[in-house]
Amino acid sequence: MADCMINLVLYFSADVVTITQDFYFDYNEATPFLAGLAVAAAALAGRYGVQAWQAFKARPPKPRVRRFYDGGFQPTMTRREASLILGIRESATADKVKEAHRRVMVANHPDAGGSHYLASKINEAKDVMLGKGKGSGSAF
Structure with a gap:
């Protein structure tokens, strides 16, 4: 019992x-x-769950994080592609282009473990933005 x-x-x-x-x-x-x-x-617990779900749905949306460029490199580099590579506007001044080139090259230099291909694309982007080259195409 x-x-x-x-x-x-x-x-x-x-x-x-x-x-x-x-x-x-x-x-x-x-x-x-x-x-x-x-x-x-x-x-x-169910009541708390419903209240939490309603509060979650009512919150203001967060600003979207800037996405990375989805595509690969174009056969002939344009000013738009060059500005995307360097992370600057298409209308950037020569000083901003040089500063952006230096910043991106420090992060991707072949001597620091970066890729030779990316370094050549970064240099080509600088030349296109400064008007020295016409985007002759891939170095490889």
Whole structure:
């Protein structure tokens, strides 16, 4: 049987008074109570989940992160492609072009583990932006 008996004994400081009372705890009676607690906890968790989902959907959208260029290199380099390679505007001044070329070359120089192909494309982009070359095509 699923009964549990607990004896309660009280002690007082001056006189020892013993009061014994038997408590019977029936687990069969606790099952509906525990089931009710479980249902209440599930309802509260569901309510919190719905509130969190509504708050998530109502938040303002984040600005989109600028995407990388999806395509490869064109057969003949244009000013647009050169500006994308250097990370500048097509109308950038010569000083900005030189500064951008230096920054990109430091990150991609072959002596620092970069690619010879990318270094040649970066140099070609600088030449196109400065008007020194017409984008003669790939170096390879």
